[in-house]
Amino acid sequence: MRAIGWQVALAALVSFGPTQAQETRPMTFMDVMELRSLGGGTLSPDGKRVAYTLGIPHWKSGKSYTDLFVASAETGAIRQMTFTREKNESSLQWAMDGQRLAFLADREGGQQVYLLAVDGGEARKLTEAKDGVHAYAFSKDGKWLAFSAGKAEERQLSLVDLSTDDFTITALPKHTTPIRDFAFAEDGKQIWFTSPDRVDKDDLKRREKKFDVRLADQVQPPVHLWSVDLKERKAKRWTEGAAFTVAAFQVSRDGHWAAYRALPTMRGLGDVSQEEASLHLLDLSTGKARPVLEKYARFMAFSPDSSRLVYAAPERFERLRNDKLWVLPTAGGPAKNLLAGKDVSVASASWAEDATTLYFTEGVGVDQHLFSVSATDGTLKQLTARPGVIAGGYSADTRSFLLTCSDPKTPANLYVAKAATVGTPAQWVKVSDANPQIAKLALGETEAIRWKAPDGVTVEGLLIRPVGYEKGKRYPLIVQLHGGPAAADQRGFQGRYVTYPHIYAAAGYAVLQPNYRGSSNYGEAFTRQIGGNFMRLSYGDIISGVDHLIATGLADPDRLGMMGWSAGGHLSSWTLTQTDRFKAISTGAGAVNWISMYAESDVQSVREFYLGGRPYDAWDNFVNESALKYVKNAKTPTLIHVGEADQRVPKPQSDELYMALKKLGVPVEYIVYPGMPHGLTEPRYQLVKMVSEFNWFEKWLKGRTEWFDWKALLDTLPAESEAKPEGAASAAAVRRR
Numbered sequence: 001m002r003a004i005g006w007q008v009a010l011a012a013l014v015s016f017g018p019t020q021a022q023e024t025r026p027m028t029f030m031d032v033m034e035l036r037s038l039g040g041g042t043l044s045p046d047g048k049r050v051a052y053t054l055g056i057p058h059w060k061s062g063k064s065y066t067d068l069f070v071a072s073a074e075t076g077a078i079r080q081m082t083f084t085r086e087k088n089e090s091s092l093q094w095a096m097d098g099q100r101l102a103f104l105a106d107r108e109g110g111q112q113v114y115l116l117a118v119d120g121g122e123a124r125k126l127t128e129a130k131d132g133v134h135a136y137a138f139s140k141d142g143k144w145l146a147f148s149a150g151k152a153e154e155r156q157l158s159l160v161d162l163s164t165d166d167f168t169i170t171a172l173p174k175h176t177t178p179i180r181d182f183a184f185a186e187d188g189k190q191i192w193f194t195s196p197d198r199v200d201k202d203d204l205k206r207r208e209k210k211f212d213v214r215l216a217d218q219v220q221p222p223v224h225l226w227s228v229d230l231k232e233r234k235a236k237r238w239t240e241g242a243a244f245t246v247a248a249f250q251v252s253r254d255g256h257w258a259a260y261r262a263l264p265t266m267r268g269l270g271d272v273s274q275e276e277a278s279l280h281l282l283d284l285s286t287g288k289a290r291p292v293l294e295k296y297a298r299f300m301a302f303s304p305d306s307s308r309l310v311y312a313a314p315e316r317f318e319r320l321r322n323d324k325l326w327v328l329p330t331a332g333g334p335a336k337n338l339l340a341g342k343d344v345s346v347a348s349a350s351w352a353e354d355a356t357t358l359y360f361t362e363g364v365g366v367d368q369h370l371f372s373v374s375a376t377d378g379t380l381k382q383l384t385a386r387p388g389v390i391a392g393g394y395s396a397d398t399r400s401f402l403l404t405c406s407d408p409k410t411p412a413n414l415y416v417a418k419a420a421t422v423g424t425p426a427q428w429v430k431v432s433d434a435n436p437q438i439a440k441l442a443l444g445e446t447e448a449i450r451w452k453a454p455d456g457v458t459v460e461g462l463l464i465r466p467v468g469y470e471k472g473k474r475y476p477l478i479v480q481l482h483g484g485p486a487a488a489d490q491r492g493f494q495g496r497y498v499t500y501p502h503i504y505a506a507a508g509y510a511v512l513q514p515n516y517r518g519s520s521n522y523g524e525a526f527t528r529q530i531g532g533n534f535m536r537l538s539y540g541d542i543i544s545g546v547d548h549l550i551a552t553g554l555a556d557p558d559r560l561g562m563m564g565w566s567a568g569g570h571l572s573s574w575t576l577t578q579t580d581r582f583k584a585i586s587t588g589a590g591a592v593n594w595i596s597m598y599a600e601s602d603v604q605s606v607r608e609f610y611l612g613g614r615p616y617d618a619w620d621n622f623v624n625e626s627a628l629k630y631v632k633n634a635k636t637p638t639l640i641h642v643g644e645a646d647q648r649v650p651k652p653q654s655d656e657l658y659m660a661l662k663k664l665g666v667p668v669e670y671i672v673y674p675g676m677p678h679g680l681t682e683p684r685y686q687l688v689k690m691v692s693e694f695n696w697f698e699k700w701l702k703g704r705t706e707w708f709d710w711k712a713l714l715d716t717l718p719a720e721s722e723a724k725p726e727g728a729a730s731a732a733a734v735r736r737r
Helices: 030-031 203-210 270-276 436-440 501-506 524-528 536-552 567-578 594-600 603-612 619-625 627-632 651-664 684-704 710-714 729-735
Strands: 036-045 051-060 062-071 078-079 089-094 100-105 112-117 133-139 144-149 156-161 169-171 182-184 191-196 223-229 236-237 244-251 257-264 280-281 289-292 299-302 308-314 324-327 357-364 365-376 380-382 389-395 400-407 412-415 446-452 459-463 475-481 510-515 555-565 586-589 638-643 668-674
Touching: 030 684, 036 062, 036 089, 036 400, 036 412, 036 627, 051 089, 051 182, 051 280, 051 412, 062 089, 062 100, 089 133, 100 133, 144 182, 169 412, 182 244, 191 244, 257 270, 257 299, 257 308, 280 308, 289 308, 299 710, 446 536, 446 651, 459 536, 475 501, 475 536, 475 567, 475 684, 501 510, 501 684, 510 536, 536 555, 536 567, 555 567, 555 684, 567 586, 567 627, 586 684, 594 603, 594 619, 594 651, 627 651, 638 651, 638 684, 668 684, 684 710
Parallel strands: 223 244, 365 389, 475 510, 475 555, 555 586, 586 638, 638 668
Antiparallel strands: 036 051, 051 062, 062 078, 089 100, 100 112, 133 144, 144 156, 156 169, 182 191, 191 223, 223 236, 244 257, 257 280, 280 289, 299 308, 308 324, 357 365, 365 380, 389 400, 400 412, 446 459, 459 510
């Protein structure tokens, strides 16, 4: 990126916006960068504790490192268990006694398994695998811990004997090909695993010799299901065939059944392969499998009593149809669609302990709630009504929910709830406090708003009002467009480099986040309606939302800006060519030419749905839905962003837009992020994206003379001492909780 000609516009990163009360201050870019992330939440087998990790940003290294926390599920008291600066704890699993916790950590190079007594003491390293441990699991009887280790092409299984004082490790007999996924049988007497039929040693050798050319759609060996008896140490093969590969499996608790998802192994399917996933039920007493679902198999789970298999699949094998929950009796009989006639889409679910109820979360407009459905008669109940975003599931073993919950003013935290009181959030036990510093920030008020689209359909979105909002005053408006497009902006906390509305709210902007046609959470028809009419219908929904805010007196029609990434980038670029109402646009990872995009991208099937077929079958529609066709209409100053290694919406799409705008004399700047995929993973690049974008709007909507200066950016960085984010609890304070 060139710094030449990029000048000032970052002066007020902390001080902009109306004066706030003493106890709060405006949100800054570094507040966004320093947000910590929850991960690895898991309940102990007795349900008394919750373990989780916190990802803590480390600016100097450009990485986020995790530490391990344990909390009481009864009182919410939190203890920080590890303090490993610049190291990570991950893949948390409880031992069956509920007193010890295992995790993977990279303390001495490669990942190894550690075991920690949660009531005190240091973690003990269990493994010394040369190339690090890939995965591990406890047996349900508490006798064993199994782990896979070695290079991917050589990975094998070993056992840790937990009954011995020295935790003796023995390697299982070497399988002829590497181990992929594995899991213990319920009784702890077998390990189930998947393994490819062969390894191409010549292919490995040529890569070692630096012959690293890539063959498109290279043939992969089929992967099949095996088990190994831990007493006899003998392996048994359960599936075979060259036409399919086992992508995932699960074994029932009673040991009578296994279910597996299979993908075809033929070349040329590309991204369609996931839609081609079939589901099979394997009778372990006979070794015979019966087909359950021909394609679109996405999820499966046996009931605790092993009498039923639930899976998610659409009623019709078409793109973006609702996934329903189907229950299949394992002993025989047809599957039952539990959600027939209900306009909901469910990706996964958790069984209740009595196998009569299933629990799942589902987006409802700008919120996400917890639901239950009867596995016998399909009765559907909404269990929560709290505005915000609830996720998580139910543990039949502990008879507890472990949930995450976020709202516009609170980043996600973990909660434990019982079935009887899950509808009463006041009775949940909060077991994490990931970002207490947010309480000291002045945030814009978030509300759900609705308006009518040009065709009369009701559209919903989020409005974030400026900090210090005054009724009757008009404000500059930033329209932030979500990606997908089959996604939705929801009423959770927003603090990411893609959408960071509170920075704008603190600077006196209003922010509109429209859930335009094509978004999820509003029913199947709303999501699928843009098929064959991608840009125009969504664009109409967005513009009518802007008009609504102008009509209410909130938005200043002379100070409109738009930004978006991915599908939001497609629509930002489309808007650029359809109207000159916007004074500035920032478009990230967006497509402008669907003809070239079709083959450049790693995804084709979704384009075929949205654009009415393949380009050589629907040429006119591909052209007519391309912003590049109308680019001569463009007048709006535009900032373009793209990851150099983006495979989803590759860089040539941004190149085409940049060249067109340059040739047409439209003010344009173009930022390429080195080595980045579709999403920016490097924190420094995330910061550049936010700062440059914000100041692009400051220049063109508020009249600042310049828009970017490296010194101003660098001056915002934290001190080399790496001070903790404001409000972060000290290690001693955390231990005292």
